[in-house]
Amino acid sequence: xxxxxxxxxxxxxxxxxxxxxxxxxxxxxxxxxxxxxxHVGIVVASVLLGLAVAVPLALLARRYRRFEGxxxxxxxxxxxxxxxxxxxxxxxxTGLGVTTVVIGLGLYSLTILVRNMLEGLAGxxxxxxxxxxxxxxxxxxxxxxxxxPLALPAxxxxxxxxxxxxxALTTVGAILDYGGLGDLLVDGTTxxxxxxxxxxxxxxxxxxxxxxxxxxxLQRLLTPWTRAVATR
Amino acid sequence: MxxxxxxxxxxxxxxxxxxxxxxxxxxxxxxxxxxxxMATVVGLxxxxxxxxxxxxxxxxxxxxxxxxAIPILALVSLLxxxxxxxxxxxxxxxxxxxxLVTLAVxxxxxxxxxxxxxxxxxxxxxVEAARGMGMSELDLLRRVELPLALxxxxxxxxxxxxxxxxxxxxxxxxxxxxxxxxxxxGYESFxxxxxxAGSLIVAVIALLLELGFIVVQKMxxxxxxxxx
Numbered sequence: 001x002x003x004x005x006x007x008x009x010x011x012x013x014x015x016x017x018x019x020x021x022x023x024x025x026x027x028x029x030x031x032x033x034x035x036x037x038x039h040v041g042i043v044v045a046s047v048l049l050g051l052a053v054a055v056p057l058a059l060l061a062r063r064y065r066r067f068e069g070x071x072x073x074x075x076x077x078x079x080x081x082x083x084x085x086x087x088x089x090x091x092x093x094t095g096l097g098v099t100t101v102v103i104g105l106g107l108y109s110l111t112i113l114v115r116n117m118l119e120g121l122a123g124x125x126x127x128x129x130x131x132x133x134x135x136x137x138x139x140x141x142x143x144x145x146x147x148x149p150l151a152l153p154a155x156x157x158x159x160x161x162x163x164x165x166x167x168a169l170t171t172v173g174a175i176l177d178y179g180g181l182g183d184l185l186v187d188g189t190t191x192x193x194x195x196x197x198x199x200x201x202x203x204x205x206x207x208x209x210x211x212x213x214x215x216x217x218l219q220r221l222l223t224p225w226t227r228a229v230a231t232r
Numbered sequence: 233m234x235x236x237x238x239x240x241x242x243x244x245x246x247x248x249x250x251x252x253x254x255x256x257x258x259x260x261x262x263x264x265x266x267x268x269x270m271a272t273v274v275g276l277x278x279x280x281x282x283x284x285x286x287x288x289x290x291x292x293x294x295x296x297x298x299x300x301a302i303p304i305l306a307l308v309s310l311l312x313x314x315x316x317x318x319x320x321x322x323x324x325x326x327x328x329x330x331x332l333v334t335l336a337v338x339x340x341x342x343x344x345x346x347x348x349x350x351x352x353x354x355x356x357x358x359v360e361a362a363r364g365m366g367m368s369e370l371d372l373l374r375r376v377e378l379p380l381a382l383x384x385x386x387x388x389x390x391x392x393x394x395x396x397x398x399x400x401x402x403x404x405x406x407x408x409x410x411x412x413x414x415x416x417x418g419y420e421s422f423x424x425x426x427x428x429a430g431s432l433i434v435a436v437i438a439l440l441l442e443l444g445f446i447v448v449q450k451m452x453x454x455x456x457x458x459x460x
Contacts (some may be wrong), residue, residue, distance in 0.1 A: 200306065205303070
């Protein structure tokens with residue numbers, strides 16, 4: 001069977017190992033889609049995890065000032081740990097699976113998310129806060145109805161950076177065989193498979209751009225009042 | 233687990249030969265320093281000059297975003313298979329040249345952005361006063377703007393240096409040189425202790441570098457803290 005097929009397909013862009021190869025896309029579409037789906041899943045899960053941890057941390061740092069230094073310091077220290085090392089240090093705790101990648105990336109996103117949340121909240125003008133108090137807003141209602149909406153541009157900016165860097169860093173998860181497109185990338189490099197390396201690299205960048213645009217759109221929907229005033 | 237890691241550090245075999253810690257550490261440090269030099273030589277003068285002329289702000293902002301989006305693994309793979317090949321490059325080992333160039337590209341954004349911001353943040357009144365005193369543009373840049381921008385310039389170098397040190401581990405994923413080899417070898421042979429030991433070496437040195445830079449930064453700040 002193989003012997004029959006081999007001569008007919010012996011000379012094509014796959015066997016010639018060309019960078020751009022239509023046959024690669026048609027024959028490996030399934031692999032690419034699976035990797036892309038896994039990549040998106042890891043990015044979304046890790047950023048959501050990061051958000052879920054960052055919100056209470058930011059609120060804690062704001063409410064009790066003495067925690068601010070510790071929280072900002074710790075999240076920044078995590079950021080200086082190399083991604084490959086962070087995944088590896090998590091392995092004894094979370095095992096050789098996708099959990100380790102998601103938690104590792106979630107930890108990375110904390111630095112950016114917490115910092116931007118604090119910056120955004122600190123940027124709310126004091127007069128606005130006072131008028132809200134004067135209108136009888138309680139602490140909680142003021143936070144969610146006045147301060148968070150005004151801090152939204154800064155928070156969303158943090159979310160965009162966190163998402164885009166998560167897309168890039170997910171590839172490193174290849175060390176645990178859960179790197180989405182990174183798995184195909186490493187596989188392509190070690191087997192000198194040019195079409196696969198180029199395709200996955202380009203897909204990675206396109207995914208980052210697509211998610212970034214999606215978040216820009218979301219921000220425009222969430223902050224309709226900024227549209228008329230400034231185009232940021 | 234902890235005992236295994238300590239045992240790994242205690243094993244003399246891990247401290248000698250081509251795959252011993254000293255050799256890999258040397259490769260790793262050489263990679264970091266050389267790629268930092270490449271990025272600094274290319275990026276710093278350009279950023280200082282653009283900042284001096286107060287031009288190219290959008291470029292600087294976009295560079296930050298692009299820097300975050302570059303999948304480092306993709307870049308090193310493309311360069312290794314494409315332009316530079318996976319062959320050994322002098323003391324840098326396999327895929328050495330591809331790794332060097334990738335790291336240099338990775339180091340550029342923080343260096344450029346911080347140097348640029350530092351220059352444009354210099355008080356315009358100070359610049360005008362210096363001009364009024366008849367300083368030439370080059371003197372102004374060298375003797376007024378650069379000293380005032382220095383803290384941010386060094387911040388950029390610090391961020392780049394620590395990031396490059398940390399990122400150099402990823403080269404090992406595509407058979408490159410450096411300390412990442414220990415980690416990758418640990419994974420390949422299912423030796424968690426080795427993985428953790430390799431990671432600890434890289435992470436601890438990264439933190440030490442960060443702290444060292446902060447100390448240097450405090451020393452060269454022309455204005456004592458609190459006066460800004």
